[in-house]
Amino acid sequence: xxxxxxxxxxxxxxxxxxxxxxxxxxxxxxxxxxxxxxxxxxxxxxxxxxxxxxxxxxxxxxxxxxxxxxxxxxxxxxxxxxxxxxxxxxx
Amino acid sequence: xxxxxxxxxxxxxxxxxxxxxxxxxxxxxxxxxxxxxxxxxxxxxxxxxxxxxxxxxxxxxxxxxxxxxxxxxxxxxxxxxxxxxxxxxxxxxxxxxxxxxxxxxxxxxxxxxxxxxxxxxxxxxxxxxxxxxxxxxxxxxxxxxxxxxxxxxxxxxxxxxxxxxxxxxxxxxxxxxxxxxxxxxxxxxxxxxxxxxxxxxxxxxxxxxxxxxxxxxxxxxxxxxxxxxxxxxxxxxxxxxxxxxxxxxxxxxxxxxxxxxxxxxxxxxxxxxxxxxxxxxxxxxxxxxxxxxxxxxxxxxxxxxxxxxxxxxxx
Numbered sequence: 001x002x003x004x005x006x007x008x009x010x011x012x013x014x015x016x017x018x019x020x021x022x023x024x025x026x027x028x029x030x031x032x033x034x035x036x037x038x039x040x041x042x043x044x045x046x047x048x049x050x051x052x053x054x055x056x057x058x059x060x061x062x063x064x065x066x067x068x069x070x071x072x073x074x075x076x077x078x079x080x081x082x083x084x085x086x087x088x089x090x091x
Numbered sequence: 092x093x094x095x096x097x098x099x100x101x102x103x104x105x106x107x108x109x110x111x112x113x114x115x116x117x118x119x120x121x122x123x124x125x126x127x128x129x130x131x132x133x134x135x136x137x138x139x140x141x142x143x144x145x146x147x148x149x150x151x152x153x154x155x156x157x158x159x160x161x162x163x164x165x166x167x168x169x170x171x172x173x174x175x176x177x178x179x180x181x182x183x184x185x186x187x188x189x190x191x192x193x194x195x196x197x198x199x200x201x202x203x204x205x206x207x208x209x210x211x212x213x214x215x216x217x218x219x220x221x222x223x224x225x226x227x228x229x230x231x232x233x234x235x236x237x238x239x240x241x242x243x244x245x246x247x248x249x250x251x252x253x254x255x256x257x258x259x260x261x262x263x264x265x266x267x268x269x270x271x272x273x274x275x276x277x278x279x280x281x282x283x284x285x286x287x288x289x290x291x292x293x294x295x296x297x298x299x300x301x302x303x304x305x306x307x308x309x310x311x312x313x314x315x316x317x318x319x320x321x322x323x324x325x326x327x328x329x330x331x332x333x334x335x336x337x338x339x340x341x342x343x344x345x346x347x348x349x350x351x352x353x354x355x356x357x358x359x360x361x362x363x364x365x366x367x368x369x370x371x372x373x374x375x376x377x378x379x380x381x382x383x384x385x386x387x388x389x390x391x392x393x394x395x396x397x398x399x400x401x402x403x404x405x406x
Contacts, residue, residue, distance in 0.1 A: 010303050045306050056309025065327035086309035088296040089213040090268025090406030091166050091235055
């Protein structure tokens with residue numbers, strides 16, 4: 001099972017400049033663990049020390065914010081896309 | 092309609108229009124609340140009036156007071172209207188990459204624009220406004236993202252109007268900017284019927300925020316944290332520029348000239364309709380389409396418009 005992970009511009013410096021990378025995993029949490037293992041510079045950016053999502057990071061499975069699905073336990077399927085984006089305001 | 096004494100009396104009581112013809116599921120009705128019918132042209136007239144009148148009650152404003160506000164446009168325009176009528180001055184911190192009509196409307200009602208870098212989006216406008224507010228403690232900083240009079244306008248206005256006009260509502264869908272609409276309407280509807288689901292729609296925070304240097308420059312509105320937004324929302328979904336434009340055009344096909352964020356909200360409502368067996372969705376159209384004519388949203392090639400929208404703030 002392989003899932004594409006899209007990185008925002010401001011995180012690409014920690015991932016050899018890449019905008020997309022692919023990692024295996026059956027949940028969003030497993031995919032992110034694989035990501036930060038491969039690119040340790042992303043560890044403190046995406047996940048906190050206790051392994052939960054950083055406050056100002058939104059992680060989307062395809063189009064849906066995983067905080068409103070099953071958070072890091074959200075199941076992923078082959079061909080899914082996980083996007084990491086900063087929380088932004090509007091108005 | 093009776094004669095009103097002030098244009099401010101026209102804020103609120105917006106119409107709810109059946110657009111079930113656009114629903115992808117015949118068992119799901121969709122009704123859209125046209126906030127573009129407010130006199131300043133957007134849903135933000137409600138919070139502008141609510142925040143300014145709350146400050147008046149707290150005796151924070153005198154004749155000639157200077158208000159300061161970060162806004163991607165609509166809140167600034169609503170506040171400019173209310174400030175003009177009530178005799179206050181307004182300075183709006185506005186990202187550079189908003190439609191030209193947003194800028195013009197601020198000028199119409201006499202607001203002064205302080206430009207913030209477009210590449211930092213609304214987050215950059217908030218940061219700059221916080222700095223300016225610290226330098227000018229004599230200015231009144233109502234700060235829509237942290238002001239409880241923002242969600243209260245929707246708890247006391249928008250929510251009850253929806254419940255009055257459509258008590259059969261099962262799902263509420265709206266764009267997420269300050270989170271004020273979702274918090275106020277969502278809480279009101281859930282108090283009446285706990286089973287109502289609240290769906291938030293966001294634009295993708297992609298190239299629009301290239302100027303942010305790290306994730307600590309991300310931003311969560313204080314009202315969202317204060318009022319338990321994460322517990323209130325049932326779903327949060329991203330809608331990109333292309334489907335936003337496509338749905339903005341579909342709304343025009345049934346005669347509704349709505350802004351681009353309304354297209355995004357409709358795309359979210361359509362997704363919601365496809366994911367449920369039956370129900371009644373109420374979706375908010377935050378503003379009318381007039382302010383986006385210059386973007387070519389209805390007339391130019393859709394690929395060109397979608398690419399343009401990618402670099403423009405329309406929430």
